[in-house]
Amino acid sequence: MTAIRNFRRPAAIAVLGVASIGLAACSSSDSARADLAAAQVSTIGVNSYLWRASLEAVSFAPLLQADSNGGVIVTDWYANPSNPGERVKMTVSILDTDLRADALRVAASRQVNQSGAWVDAPVQAATVQKLEDIILTKARELRRQALSN
Structure with a gap:
């Protein structure tokens, strides 16, 4: 039973994380551009x-x-x-x-x-x-x- 409880908590946290990503995707396009800018580079070959x-x-x-x-x-x-x-x-x-x-x-x-x-x-x-x-x-x-x- 402890093993099941230990598994449920990380799973619940993961579900919340995925849900929050989905909510963030619904936010303004400025936020999406900022997230993209934080991860990728378009003018040079590296970050x-x-x-x-x-x-x-x-x-x-x-x-x-x-x-x-x-x-x-x-x-x-x-x-x-x-x-x-x-x-x-x-x-x-x-x-x-x-x-x-x-x-x-x-x-x-x-x-x-x-x-x-x-x-x-x-x-x-x-x-x-x-x-x-x-x-x-x-x-x-x-x-x-x-x-x-």
């Missing part, structure tokens, strides 16, 4: 919120490549003026037209200056994750702003 957020997140570094159709942003090497003995290069790939965490990939390379020569150095996984989080947070903020207008 526009992720694209704009990515460009903003890496704007401190010079760009080598920015391909909105392919969803690839590549920066040139950037050395923080407060730490000139270290430099980073980033690649951001947007893989989908939907605003989802798995539609974003960030890769970074790091080099340190040893006796006048740049030598590859490891990048902490937390650094890449932090940049992905910054991009996703900004993309969601851009989406909220677009939906509220």
